[in-house]
Amino acid sequence: xxxxxxxxxxxxxxxxxxxxxxLVIGGGRVGERKVQGLLAHGALVRVISPELSETLAAxxxxxxxxxxxxxxxxxDLAGVFLVIAATDDPVAQxxxxxxxxxxxxxxxxxxxxxxxxxxLPATAQRGDLAISVSTAGKSPALASALRQALEAQFGPEYxxxxxxxxxxxxxxxANGRPQAENKLIFARLADPEMxxxxxxxxxxxxALHLQEVLGADIPPGCLEAARQEYQQSSGAKR
Numbered sequence: 727x728x729x730x731x732x733x734x735x736x737x738x739x740x741x742x743x744x745x746x747x748x749l750v751i752g753g754g755r756v757g758e759r760k761v762q763g764l765l766a767h768g769a770l771v772r773v774i775s776p777e778l779s780e781t782l783a784a785x786x787x788x789x790x791x792x793x794x795x796x797x798x799x800x801x802d803l804a805g806v807f808l809v810i811a812a813t814d815d816p817v818a819q820x821x822x823x824x825x826x827x828x829x830x831x832x833x834x835x836x837x838x839x840x841x842x843x844x845x846l847p848a849t850a851q852r853g854d855l856a857i858s859v860s861t862a863g864k865s866p867a868l869a870s871a872l873r874q875a876l877e878a879q880f881g882p883e884y885x886x887x888x889x890x891x892x893x894x895x896x897x898x899x900a901n902g903r904p905q906a907e908n909k910l911i912f913a914r915l916a917d918p919e920m921x922x923x924x925x926x927x928x929x930x931x932x933a934l935h936l937q938e939v940l941g942a943d944i945p946p947g948c949l950e951a952a953r954q955e956y957q958q959s960s961g962a963k964r
Contacts, residue, residue: 734862736862750774758779758781772791773792775794797818800821801825806831808834809831823835854889855884883925885956887924890920
């Protein structure tokens with residue numbers, strides 16, 4: 727199907743891959759990075775490659791990944807949720823693409839956008855906060871530069887902030903208020919200054935803000951858990 731020239735070719739989406747079978751074809755440095763990214767999000771990973779990098783070999787020996795020590799063969803994509811082809815063999819890339827299309831499987835071919843039906847954006851990760859940048863494969867270098875800028879702008883305090891707001895969201899929803907009322911509460915809770923207070927170690931000020939919005943509805947230990955997480959991720963000692 728031809729793509730509309732005036733519309734972006736990719737639809738931004740976040741996938742839940744925990745517990746799903748994901749396949750990486752290629753066991754070199756590129757494949758290694760892709761495997762580590764998939765494992766970080768809970769995927770069940772299988773690698774097809776005649777050889778593995780030292781890091782991948784260690785993961786295989788530890789039972790963290792499965793390994794088929796050979797080249798790709800037609801039929802290898804059966805039962806797979808997502809495939810990443812990290813091979814520089816153009817013939818293999820085209821064959822993998824053909825099978826993925828026939829099976830309606832998500833496929834990323836590293837550095838070859840024409841064979842991809844999804845691409846991996848450059849992502850700044852802070853706990854459960856993910857800020858992603860994509861150029862639709864046209865300039866990975868620019869996407870990487872923008873990711874680094876985002877990492878400088880949004881530090882680990884934002885990961886702690888998301889953890890706090892996530893815990894409070896469950897508390898607010900459990901109270902059974904009307905949706906419109908909840909929306910106003912969430913808007914008041916998500917004060918951008920909260921990240922500044924976390925970074926400065928002003929936890930008491932943060933607690934007072936939450937109490938002002940929620941009254942006595944703050945979950946026990948919510949702030950302490952976030953404080954400990956922030957200290958671990960940032961090296962802060964407040």
